[in-house]
Amino acid sequence: MNAFDVLGDPVRRRILMALAESERRSGDIVEIVQGEFGISQAAVSQHLKILRDSGFARVKVDEQRRIYSLDSRPLQEVDEWLDRFRAFWEPKLGALDTEIARGKKMRQTKGQPEGQPEGQPKA
Template sequence: MHAFEVLADPVRRRILEFLGSGEMASGEVVEAIRAEFGITQAAVSQHLKVLRESGFARVRAEAQRRLYSLDASGLQSVDAWVGQFRSFWEPKLDALATEIARGKRERRSAPMTGRAGKRA
């Protein structure tokens, strides 16, 4: 399954958001997703399987528990694809950062008035 097909599903995106905060037991993922989306444990397990098999999540066993964590390898392919478009927005973001810095410098160097410390 292509990375964007995996990410097209809102349940899988939400699971990734949870895993982005740190490792979670499968039961915790199931409860959180069930509460938010109203789907069954089996459906959540299927989404976890898709995330695992496509390189977005990894699982490790700890006694009877299965602990899931984010796997960055799936996100790397997304980043590589998006990377080809960075040239469209990076110059604009750089220009914005320059303007913000210029405004801060101008406010710092503006003379102070005598009333309540307000700048002129």
């Protein structure tokens, strides 16, 4: 299974997000995924197997528990593949950053508090 097939599934993306925060016991991962997606423990185990087999996750056994952690190497490969497309969106994101900064500066010079919509009275 290629990296984009792995990342194409929302359950696997959620597991990777959890692993990006910290390593997790398999039971904790099941709890997170079941709470958000309502799938069985067996289905979560299948997703974890796919993540292990495709190199996105590592597992170590600690007595009776399996502890999962993120392996970032496949994500680096995805990043390298995406690199050829960055030229399409980076100038637009740069322009957006400029406009956001300009808007913040205008609000500050008008005395408008940060995060306060224009036209709203100060609290």
